[in-house]
Amino acid sequence: MKNLFKKRESPSDVIRKNQRCLSKAIREIDKEKNLFQVKEKEIISEIKKMAKINQMSSIHVMARQLVRIRSYCKKLSIMKANIQAVSLQIATLKSQDSMATAMKGVAASIKKMNSQMNLPQIQKIMIDFEKESDIVNMKGDILNDVVDDTVGDVDESEESEGIVNKILDELGIQTRNELNNLPVTSKQLGVGGQKDKSSVGKESSETDADLVARFENLKRS
Structure with missing residues (x-):
């Protein structure tokens, strides 16, 4: 009855919970492995002491213990590698779940925008905009032509008049020079x-x- 009112966990919550369990297991394995490594050093030290006093029976017993400890350390290393592989897979699942959640939100937003978008109205707006733009461009071209015709005629008249006056002035100077240079025999x-x-x-x-x-x-x- 209690489970009926319990809040249902989301996939991301389940993944996060399993990730914490795996991290805890890896820490426990490292702790056990460190204890076995300390025990291994102690056994090696005892074997050296027994070898000095020629206690061969004790050496054989401790050697078997050393072999077992090293075997346990090897198994713990394999277990740790397997747990890390599972943890990596869970992290991948978490990333995929996050991506799926994000895509779900984006899809909902796009769907909402599409439902609010009035295509005929948008087409009408674009047609009106293009029409008004053409009118503005046409008026601008007409105004530019009028200005160019008015200003251009004035500029051309002034420029042509200036050229004529310049030529006539040069001819006047040349005429005076010819008059001054007439020969007198x-x-x-x-x-x-x-x-x-x-x-x-x-x-x-x-x-x-x-x-x-x-x-x-x-x-x-």
């Missing part, structure tokens, strides 16, 4: 100097007018 400044001077001035004016006209044409283009 001694024949033009010789006899009839007044006439030659007027002709040179006329020629210079024509050259200057031609260069200015070319400069204006380049500027208008």
